[in-house]
Amino acid sequence: MTRYLLRRVWYMLITLFIIATFSFFLMKILPGSPLNAEDKLSEEQKEIILEKYGLNDPIPVQYAKYLGGLVKGDLGVSFKFDNTPVTAILFDRIGPSALLGFQALVVGSILGIFLGLMASIFRNSPIDFSSTIIAVIGTSIPSFVFAGLLQYVFAVKLGWFPVALWGEFEHTILPTIALAIHPMATAARFTRTEMVEVLHSNYIITARAKGVSESGIILKHGLRNALIPLITVLGPMAVGLMTGSMVIEQIFAIPGIGEQFVTSVMVNDYPTIMGTTLLFAFGFIVIILIIDLLYGLIDPRIRLAGGK
Amino acid sequence: MSKLLEVKDLKVSFNTYNGEVHAVRGVTFDLNKGETLAIVGESGSGKSVTSNAIMRLLPEPHGFIKEGQILLEGVDLAKKTSKEMQKIRGKDISMVFQDPMSSLNPTMKIGNQIMEGLIKHQNMNKQEARKTALELLTLVGIPRPDVRINQYPHQFSGGMRQRVVVAIALACNPKILIADEPTTALDVTIQAQILELMKSIQQKTDSAIIFITHDLGVVANVADRVAVMYAGKIVEIGTVDDIFYNPKHPYTWGLIGSMPTLDSTDEELFAIPGSPPNMLTPPVGDAFAPRNQFALEIDTVMEPPMFKVSDTHYAATWLLHEDAPKIEPPAAVKHRMQGFAQTGTKGGGKR
Numbered sequence: 225m226t227r228y229l230l231r232r233v234w235y236m237l238i239t240l241f242i243i244a245t246f247s248f249f250l251m252k253i254l255p256g257s258p259l260n261a262e263d264k265l266s267e268e269q270k271e272i273i274l275e276k277y278g279l280n281d282p283i284p285v286q287y288a289k290y291l292g293g294l295v296k297g298d299l300g301v302s303f304k305f306d307n308t309p310v311t312a313i314l315f316d317r318i319g320p321s322a323l324l325g326f327q328a329l330v331v332g333s334i335l336g337i338f339l340g341l342m343a344s345i346f347r348n349s350p351i352d353f354s355s356t357i358i359a360v361i362g363t364s365i366p367s368f369v370f371a372g373l374l375q376y377v378f379a380v381k382l383g384w385f386p387v388a389l390w391g392e393f394e395h396t397i398l399p400t401i402a403l404a405i406h407p408m409a410t411a412a413r414f415t416r417t418e419m420v421e422v423l424h425s426n427y428i429i430t431a432r433a434k435g436v437s438e439s440g441i442i443l444k445h446g447l448r449n450a451l452i453p454l455i456t457v458l459g460p461m462a463v464g465l466m467t468g469s470m471v472i473e474q475i476f477a478i479p480g481i482g483e484q485f486v487t488s489v490m491v492n493d494y495p496t497i498m499g500t501t502l503l504f505a506f507g508f509i510v511i512i513l514i515i516d517l518l519y520g521l522i523d524p525r526i527r528l529a530g531g532k
Numbered sequence: 533m534s535k536l537l538e539v540k541d542l543k544v545s546f547n548t549y550n551g552e553v554h555a556v557r558g559v560t561f562d563l564n565k566g567e568t569l570a571i572v573g574e575s576g577s578g579k580s581v582t583s584n585a586i587m588r589l590l591p592e593p594h595g596f597i598k599e600g601q602i603l604l605e606g607v608d609l610a611k612k613t614s615k616e617m618q619k620i621r622g623k624d625i626s627m628v629f630q631d632p633m634s635s636l637n638p639t640m641k642i643g644n645q646i647m648e649g650l651i652k653h654q655n656m657n658k659q660e661a662r663k664t665a666l667e668l669l670t671l672v673g674i675p676r677p678d679v680r681i682n683q684y685p686h687q688f689s690g691g692m693r694q695r696v697v698v699a700i701a702l703a704c705n706p707k708i709l710i711a712d713e714p715t716t717a718l719d720v721t722i723q724a725q726i727l728e729l730m731k732s733i734q735q736k737t738d739s740a741i742i743f744i745t746h747d748l749g750v751v752a753n754v755a756d757r758v759a760v761m762y763a764g765k766i767v768e769i770g771t772v773d774d775i776f777y778n779p780k781h782p783y784t785w786g787l788i789g790s791m792p793t794l795d796s797t798d799e800e801l802f803a804i805p806g807s808p809p810n811m812l813t814p815p816v817g818d819a820f821a822p823r824n825q826f827a828l829e830i831d832t833v834m835e836p837p838m839f840k841v842s843d844t845h846y847a848a849t850w851l852l853h854e855d856a857p858k859i860e861p862p863a864a865v866k867h868r869m870q871g872f873a874q875t876g877t878k879g880g881g882k883r
Contacts, residue, residue, distance in 0.1 A: 426634040432589055433629075434649040434700065435622035438614075448639045523639050524684040
């Protein structure tokens, strides 16, 4: 197991290196510079700034310097936010994003699994149809529409929750709901499809023949076997919740990574963009590792080769 | 011998988009304590539906018992609620399924799968159930049960899995064990082992067995009595000797005649022409008539009743009517029957 984990970590580092390289050169190819907007600066001033941030060096040198910093855990300093180290910015901003993403994932998957279960148990009944409708609405309507709707109904009209901003738990409720709708719909769809299939398997008949109760059949024998495809889609979605929350964070004015990412892209703040990209990539890779470990936990047939 | 199970005029139907499928159309038989009844017939003859109806494992509400009684020691199972059936399934009646590769839960340790029924029906705690599960694994001949109990189904071979399925079925000492083609998915050497296992267990536990199969070779090996099913009805029922030495129904002749034997090199198999009728619209008269070269005119008009051949032997064919022409089984079938007589059916010598 340890050997397997070490190998996976090694692969993760290689992946991160490749992603860092790619995004570094992609950014250099893109037109524009951090100084585009600053028209009031004279040529000399621009020259001083470019020199100071090392943007006048040949690109391979810039790349080498960047990688050198990366190895030491230094993501450079932000152009935009008063020379603050990128790591500090990300560190400040990760909290709200992670919290929102986590809440949305938990709420969304629990509700979604519940909906999907009900739909598969009462197949072709009104419960099934309404669950399908909810799933279709949840997948097809973008989350910012929900966000606006939630703000209008629950904050402006009813005044139950704050419209926007960050602070107390109640600030998180509306954005969490807006974010949770998509994972909920996906979880409901996958749970239903899988459960319908699993409930027709022979081992479910075996369980019935043993006299196992209906609830036991669904929870003990059914759900676990239906979970594999579900975590396969929910895992990457967990990371997607952080990235996808860019829009939601803008709408609710939440000081999270997404909101800051959008600002950085607007002003070509290279180190911050790079840092955020790497953070997302890192999150993604970690989640994939966790999913692989979960597979083995859920289904003994997928226990990993090195994990004896 | 006391009657353990009496099935009376059982009719089972399935509602489909095309209409009602009459899968079982009036099946009557009984089962005594400690005996083995084989139900044979080709695919779609209603043998599995009959057994699922007894277990009340039909996919309700699409599949349902339309008429008839299933009396287990005098109590009608057809009238039980699904909650009540949960207490009977696995305890009084249990089942061994056809495909051991798919009939065990892949994500549950086999120990837990055996213990589940024990905890539910025998009110055992985990330790007691585990101890019993170990004994069961030993009983069904699984080596190193203390290791195997913690393993998952994919770590077992097909034959070993079927042993586990048998262990699950036997866990609560059921009065009736229904085996639905338990050896069909296994290769021949393993088949023989599983059959031996079931026979030896029956001697130890005195359970009655309903053995569903389309393999007459297996029937001769395990059964005391045989019921031959065709198109949702029992067309002939009798002891193994009745069916193998003195078959009366042309369909039974067909089944026996289509069994390949080792010495049948130059001899053609006696195949039954055609295919079974569509059970959406069961034919009028004898359902087997269109495929029966000995069919009489009355077969297309009126269904034959069960004619008594002997106290143990009944068959539903007009050929047994006193006015019917005397017809001998075809030569190929006769040859087979002589073959059985030489080698003896019991013990499975004619394989």
